Amino acid sequence: MIVAERKTIPELVEILNGHKKILVLGCGTCVTVCLAGGEREVSIISSALRIASNIRKLDFEIEELTIERQCDNVFIEQATEAIERNDVVLSLGCGAGVQAIAERFLEKPVYAGLNTEFIGVLEERGIWTEKCAACGACVLHQYGGICPITRCAKHMLNGPCGGSREDRCEVRPDRPCAWQLIYQRLKGIGQLDRLKKIAPPKNWETSLDGGCRVIIREDHRI
Ligand code: SF4
Numbered sequence: 600m601i602v603a604e605r606k607t608i609p610e611l612v613e614i615l616n617g618h619k620k621i622l623v624l625g626c627g628t629c630v631t632v633c634l635a636g637g638e639r640e641v642s643i644i645s646s647a648l649r650i651a652s653n654i655r656k657l658d659f660e661i662e663e664l665t666i667e668r669q670c671d672n673v674f675i676e677q678a679t680e681a682i683e684r685n686d687v688v689l690s691l692g693c694g695a696g697v698q699a700i701a702e703r704f705l706e707k708p709v710y711a712g713l714n715t716e717f718i719g720v721l722e723e724r725g726i727w728t729e730k731c732a733a734c735g736a737c738v739l740h741q742y743g744g745i746c747p748i749t750r751c752a753k754h755m756l757n758g759p760c761g762g763s764r765e766d767r768c769e770v771r772p773d774r775p776c777a778w779q780l781i782y783q784r785l786k787g788i789g790q791l792d793r794l795k796k797i798a799p800p801k802n803w804e805t806s807l808d809g810g811c812r813v814i815i816r817e818d819h820r821i
């Protein structure tokens with residue numbers, strides 16, 4: 600899932616200062632699961648903004664709404680009336696959700712209430728970790744399902760850098776060395792032979808470095 604974090608209330612007040620009718624719009628998918636932008640967070644942030652408005656006499660009028668997905672036109676449709684009757688939208692969706700709303704309502708300011716961080720998983724209660732950098736050419740099959748691009752600080756594709764201490768990463772001592780994990784995993788599934796093959800330099804053309812990426816499925820186009 601996409602993992603995001605809430606901006607602070609002072610940051611949001613700064614962003615919204617000067618506006619009156621504000622729709623705080625949550626998203627019921629990824630950002631709900633990572634406790635950043637679902638119905639509960641819409642309620643918490645709206646309450647905090649009302650308090651800030653009273654204290655600073657900002658005259659905010661806050662409406663709350665959460666839709667299933669902000670990055671999908673079918674669900675955005677359900678927010679149309681609420682968006683139109685407010686002056687601005689504070690989106691608690693990921694960056695894709697914010698932009699999907701903004702592209703649909705061209706004359707309405709749409710602000711990001713979250714910082715979108717990464718694609719990851721819930722590792723344990725209250726801790727989310729990055730697992731995929733969306734490189735566009737997945738090589739997980741070669742590494743026992745452990746991503747060396749995301750989880751190795753140096754993106755090493757042909758073995759460890761040699762700097763790890765015990766099982767810890769040299770760059771991020773709070774994280775395990777990805778190559779320790781790759782070795783253990785390949786050993787566990789009987790595929791250590793994979794490590795004898797030299798991986799060629801990765802083709803980064805499929806990554807974000809080449810600009811905004813687009814997928815076209817001709818079989819789904821009308
Ligand atoms: S190899 Fe690329 S697509 Fe696959 S998990 Fe790693 S970053 Fe994501």
Ligand code: SF4
Nearest residue numbers: 751760768769776777
């Ligand atoms: S210690 Fe391990 S995870 Fe950290 S940079 Fe070196 S090889 Fe990668």
